[in-house]
Amino acid sequence: MILVRRELGDVLRNLRLQQGQTLRQVASRASVALGYLSEVERGQKEASSEILYAVAEALDVPMSTILADVSERVGRLEGIMPIPDTVPAEFLSDFATK
């Protein structure tokens, strides 16, 4: 079974690590317990809507971006290819702007 909380946890952890923030820093900025955030990142606890909002703020990333990442990861697990938002390089020569 594909579990959204696992993919969400990975997305949140990846974003945090990209920013070089520690669990403690994000937990503190989001006013959530460090142990809880750690469990969310590991996909062991569901993040409530309020927690997701606070963590997105702490990461300074729009929730819509986080959800789009989760959607893409879930889609890959479902075997659905994402629609690219730019023309892939190998097809670029098929397009010419006037």
Add this chain to the structure above:
Amino acid sequence: MILVRRELGDVLRNLRLQQGQTLRQVASRASVALGYLSEVERGQKEASSEILYAVAEALDVPMSTILADVSERVGRLEGIMPIPDTVPAEFLSDFATK
């Protein structure tokens, strides 16, 4: 505060209504309590990952599609324009395939 559960509830209800299914039918197919599904649709309860999986199955809609819809709705609330997955009609004349 933008709450994901409200947007998710709207997306799930819209999908169900588009299919002409009743709450009872979806709850039964997903093996979730009718009252719980009703609260999820009204954005009053968080859907666990397991419930979301079961409801998506009952609606026969990929979870990634549901999450993409939620992301787009949240993005609109955040004031972020979604990236169109096709060229909007008004810009079509700017593109020519060779």
